[in-house]
Amino acid sequence: MKKIFAEFLKGIIKENPTFVLVLGLCPTLAVSVTVSNGIGMGIAATFVVVGSNIIISLIKGFIPDRIRIPCFIVVIATFVTIVEMTMKTYSPLLYRALGIYVPLIVVNCIVLGRAEAYAQKNSVLNSLFDGLGMGIGFTLALILISAIREILGSGKFLGHLLFKGFEPIFLFGMPPGALLVIGLLLGLFNLLKKERV
Amino acid sequence: MREILRYGAVLALICITAAFSLSMVNSFTKAKIIAQANAEEQASLKEVLPQAERFEAVKSASEVIYYKAYDNKGNFIGVAFKASGEGYSSTIDTMVGMTREGTINAIKIISQNETPGLGTRVAEDAFASRFAQKKLSMVQEIEAITGASISSRAVTESVAKKAAEIVEIIKNER
Numbered sequence: 001m002k003k004i005f006a007e008f009l010k011g012i013i014k015e016n017p018t019f020v021l022v023l024g025l026c027p028t029l030a031v032s033v034t035v036s037n038g039i040g041m042g043i044a045a046t047f048v049v050v051g052s053n054i055i056i057s058l059i060k061g062f063i064p065d066r067i068r069i070p071c072f073i074v075v076i077a078t079f080v081t082i083v084e085m086t087m088k089t090y091s092p093l094l095y096r097a098l099g100i101y102v103p104l105i106v107v108n109c110i111v112l113g114r115a116e117a118y119a120q121k122n123s124v125l126n127s128l129f130d131g132l133g134m135g136i137g138f139t140l141a142l143i144l145i146s147a148i149r150e151i152l153g154s155g156k157f158l159g160h161l162l163f164k165g166f167e168p169i170f171l172f173g174m175p176p177g178a179l180l181v182i183g184l185l186l187g188l189f190n191l192l193k194k195e196r197v
Numbered sequence: 198m199r200e201i202l203r204y205g206a207v208l209a210l211i212c213i214t215a216a217f218s219l220s221m222v223n224s225f226t227k228a229k230i231i232a233q234a235n236a237e238e239q240a241s242l243k244e245v246l247p248q249a250e251r252f253e254a255v256k257s258a259s260e261v262i263y264y265k266a267y268d269n270k271g272n273f274i275g276v277a278f279k280a281s282g283e284g285y286s287s288t289i290d291t292m293v294g295m296t297r298e299g300t301i302n303a304i305k306i307i308s309q310n311e312t313p314g315l316g317t318r319v320a321e322d323a324f325a326s327r328f329a330q331k332k333l334s335m336v337q338e339i340e341a342i343t344g345a346s347i348s349s350r351a352v353t354e355s356v357a358k359k360a361a362e363i364v365e366i367i368k369n370e371r
Contacts, residue, residue, distance in 0.1 A: 088230045173315070
């Protein structure tokens with residue numbers, strides 16, 4: 001039980017997909033403009049990584065090693081399409097805001113990375129918690145980045161105006177702002193890691 | 198040779214399972230997605246022409262060109278239509294309500310993905326209200342939002358262009 005919990009926790013800080021593994025930066029840069037987009041993207045990716053981890057670890061004995069990548073991609077694409085349809089049904093607004101980045105979860109390297117590095121070698125239960133931890137780690141990273149960008153870039157948090165008379169720094173709402181924020185946070189994470197060692 | 202056949206069979210089996218489960222999900226969500234889109238369209242129609250009681254879609258080959266609006270007595274009071282223009286980082290779709298006399302009644306931005314804090318301000322009421330009761334010839338002169346001139350122009354130009362087209366269509370019908 002303790003080991004499973006450790007599998008879950010490692011994705012959140014020690015092996016955080018965004019700040020430590022530095023995977024899946026393309027959607028991170030693109031959708032982290034507002035916190036609501038960040039949360040939506042995070043939940044969608046969490047569902048996909050948990051689902052694909054479970055299925056892949058279930059059928060790992062059945063998949064020949066040499067064609068494992070196409071098999072993984074089919075499994076992942078199936079989950080992404082399910083997310084896409086569900087999002088269209090229940091939250092068309094979010095679907096429109098995330099745009100092309102929902103179908104692009106297929107090529108998010110966090111998902112394929114977990115299938116390749118973890119799910120195909122571990123039990124179903126462990127893979128489930130690994131996926132959950134990675135997904136939540138990714139979501140938290142997105143929330144952190146998008147909160148900084150939304151507050152500085154438009155003076156809002158989750159769409160609510162925070163303070164009156166604040167002149168927003170538009171740069172943070174635009175792509176260069178995303179690169180700056182992620183770069184500085186990566187540096188901060190490395191600094192903290194060094195100090196602990 | 199036998200290896201290839203085995204690989205093909207495994208991959209085919211996975212694909213068949215995936216396709217089957219997707220078709221299941223699709224059969225659940227398809228109707229709801231269409232209903233959602235319709236409900237959204239009706240809500241935005243009501244918003245741009247609140248006086249209207251009933252909207253009638255005018256179609257050309259299954260595509261809606263514009264809506265005719267009637268009040269509760271069945272009088273034709275105006276039209277509503279969708280205009281779309283290229284903004285700074287996305288296509289901005291606007292629902293426009295126009296009276297019979299050819300003045301803009303109200304507009305509503307129905308979808309956009311512009312720069313937050315700048316371009317997204319076109320979707321705020323402060324900008325939309327600049328269109329209220331404007332004559333068609335004056336739409337092009339509506340003041341743009343500071344710092345969001347590309348997004349603002351996309352809205353004003355697409356609305357003006359589409360409105361002119363619709364006026365032309367209605368004229369021909371009479």
